[in-house]
Amino acid sequence: MWTPGRFGRGKPGRKYEPRELPLTQDSRAESKGLVNCFDIKSLNLYYSDFQALKDVNMEMEKGKITALIGPSGCGKSTLIKTLNRMNDLIEGCRITGDVRLFGEGIYGDMDVSLLRKRVGMVFQKPNPFPLSVYDNIAFGPRTHGVKSRYELDGIVETSLRDTAIWDEVKDRLKKPALDLSGGQQQRLCIARALAVSPEVILLDEPTSALDPVSTGKIEELLITLRGKYSIIIVTHNMQQAARISDMTAFFLLGEVIEYHSTETMFAMPQDKRTEDYITGRFG
Amino acid sequence: MERRSRLNETLKFGTRFGTFKEKFMRAVFFLAALSSILAVVLICYFLLANGLPAIGEIGPASFLLGKEWSPSDTPPSFGILPMILGSIYVTAGAIVIGVPIGVLSAVFLARVCPKRLYKLIKPGVDLLAGIPSVVYGFFGMAAIVPFAGNSMLSACILLGVMILPTVVGISESAIRAVPEHYYEGALALGAGHYRSVFRVVLPAAKSGVLAAIVLGVGRAIGETMAVIMVAGNQARMPISLFKGVRTLTANIVIEMGYATGLHRDALIATGVVLFVFILIINLSFSALRNRAL
Numbered sequence: 001m002w003t004p005g006r007f008g009r010g011k012p013g014r015k016y017e018p019r020e021l022p023l024t025q026d027s028r029a030e031s032k033g034l035v036n037c038f039d040i041k042s043l044n045l046y047y048s049d050f051q052a053l054k055d056v057n058m059e060m061e062k063g064k065i066t067a068l069i070g071p072s073g074c075g076k077s078t079l080i081k082t083l084n085r086m087n088d089l090i091e092g093c094r095i096t097g098d099v100r101l102f103g104e105g106i107y108g109d110m111d112v113s114l115l116r117k118r119v120g121m122v123f124q125k126p127n128p129f130p131l132s133v134y135d136n137i138a139f140g141p142r143t144h145g146v147k148s149r150y151e152l153d154g155i156v157e158t159s160l161r162d163t164a165i166w167d168e169v170k171d172r173l174k175k176p177a178l179d180l181s182g183g184q185q186q187r188l189c190i191a192r193a194l195a196v197s198p199e200v201i202l203l204d205e206p207t208s209a210l211d212p213v214s215t216g217k218i219e220e221l222l223i224t225l226r227g228k229y230s231i232i233i234v235t236h237n238m239q240q241a242a243r244i245s246d247m248t249a250f251f252l253l254g255e256v257i258e259y260h261s262t263e264t265m266f267a268m269p270q271d272k273r274t275e276d277y278i279t280g281r282f283g
Numbered sequence: 284m285e286r287r288s289r290l291n292e293t294l295k296f297g298t299r300f301g302t303f304k305e306k307f308m309r310a311v312f313f314l315a316a317l318s319s320i321l322a323v324v325l326i327c328y329f330l331l332a333n334g335l336p337a338i339g340e341i342g343p344a345s346f347l348l349g350k351e352w353s354p355s356d357t358p359p360s361f362g363i364l365p366m367i368l369g370s371i372y373v374t375a376g377a378i379v380i381g382v383p384i385g386v387l388s389a390v391f392l393a394r395v396c397p398k399r400l401y402k403l404i405k406p407g408v409d410l411l412a413g414i415p416s417v418v419y420g421f422f423g424m425a426a427i428v429p430f431a432g433n434s435m436l437s438a439c440i441l442l443g444v445m446i447l448p449t450v451v452g453i454s455e456s457a458i459r460a461v462p463e464h465y466y467e468g469a470l471a472l473g474a475g476h477y478r479s480v481f482r483v484v485l486p487a488a489k490s491g492v493l494a495a496i497v498l499g500v501g502r503a504i505g506e507t508m509a510v511i512m513v514a515g516n517q518a519r520m521p522i523s524l525f526k527g528v529r530t531l532t533a534n535i536v537i538e539m540g541y542a543t544g545l546h547r548d549a550l551i552a553t554g555v556v557l558f559v560f561i562l563i564i565n566l567s568f569s570a571l572r573n574r575a576l
Contacts, residue, residue, distance in 0.1 A: 084471060
């Protein structure tokens with residue numbers, strides 16, 4: 001059994017060193033040389049009879065932060081759930097078109113479990129498991145076969161340090177994660193997603209349930225993660241999109257109205273509807 | 284002016300009438316609610332009034348810890364330790380058999396089962412709860428005793444089946460009450476359906492499942508008829524799974540018909556001990572339920 005005091009000062013020579021996480025082998029090598037993490041071509045998505053996404057074409061760049069904005073019900077959350085196949089859970093959901101992760105079709109014969117390891121997700125409402133902080137982070141690596149205590153300890157510490165929450169939780173790794181504050185819980189969820197070394201991280205309105213201070217911390221965190229991971233974030237908060245993202249896409253009724261660099265998007269939107277939305281005239 | 288006074292009168296009369304009617308109805312509801320409390324209080328009173336003097340006369344230590352129960356000897360001995368242990372062993376056995384099956388059934392019903400199959404299985408489990416215990420007893424005599432004999436093992440198996448509906452029902456609702464986003468969070472990390480259910484959803488339902496187990500214990504320890512029909516009922520220290528055993532409830536039922544004097548009071552005192560057991564179980568159940576909500 002792991003006990004709090006043993007962490008990092010157990011055997012000599014087992015001090016913390018930042019290192020590559022054990023789960024980083026596999027496809028990351030293949031993705032070298034490719035510019036886009038996701039290539040989406042003529043994607044249509046139907047919930048029974050309702051068409052939630054209409055002919056979506058997007059290329060999302062590797063290592064960048066891509067923001068998806070638009071009014072409620074415009075299909076932006078649906079789109080990111082398509083990217084890690086969480087839509088599989090919804091009955092009556094039908095998809096046509098082509099979605100490629102670093103060139104590999106994700107709706108072909110790709111293993112869903114491996115896809116979700118490569119494409120992590122953070123939800124709107126912080127959803128740490130009702131387990132300890134440590135077990136929350138270790139859940140993913142354990143799922144993918146990491147057993148050694150030493151490696152797990154390393155993953156837990158690295159993930160928590162990468163999300164700048166280590167100092168706040170290092171003394172309570174064995175405490176229930178649900179005792180943390182909302183903002184800490186959400187950063188824990190990001191750490192949990194990082195623990196399996198994903199290539200892409202999807203965030204579905206990660207700050208909409210949080211106060212401004214926690215929101216600020218998460219935004220800073222995402223900026224530090226830029227480059228190392230490709231980040232796709234759905235947000236209702238346009239200032240947020242403007243502050244942190246490199247690329248922004250504006251959605252309306254299931255269609256991509258505009259997809260540009262964030263600067264262009266907010267400085268000189270091409271479409272009247274985009275302009276109306278970002279200046280707050282509707283939505 | 285006149286209309287107003289008439290209105291006032293109506294209101295006054297109406298209010299007065301309403302007040303009377305409401306007071307009356309309130310009294311009726313209050314009495315109805317009181318009746319169950321009254322029943323508990325009366326049960327406590329008669330149980331204790333008849334049982335405690337007997338415990339005093341026999342001596343608490345020789346009653347609770349005495350290993351010999353021979354009420355018709357001279358002098359008689361009234362030690363109920365064999366029955367206390369019998370009840371505990373049989374209940375523990377029922378838990379060992381019933382809980383794993385029950386919890387796994389609950390997981391199946393709540394997270395795996397297709398809707399059509401659910402409509403078949405769920406009423407089946409519910410029906411299990413409605414079968415009279417004497418029918419269980421017959422089932423045990425016909426289907427279990429030929430293999431396991433009139434023994435502790437038979438009683439454990441039979442009780443394990445009898446607590447299933449309790450364990451399944453309560454565990455299932457506890458599992459269903461776990462927010463869906465735990466499950467989704469686990470899936471999003473690449474965990475499969477079963478890993479998500481057993482490593483995340485089930486631990487999240489832990490207190491509800493524990494409450495189900497406690498309620499199952501309550502059911503098993505209070506069960507009488509079915510146990511009598513398969514357990515052999517020898518009033519001696521339980522020594523083996525394959526030998527007969529007598530529980531507290533069986534002790535009361537078997538001898539109450541002919542017991543007189545101190546013997547009769549000793550049986551009532553056995554009821555007191557059973558009552559204390561049930562009380563402890565109920566208290567721990569409410570504690571668990573409060574923690575679960």
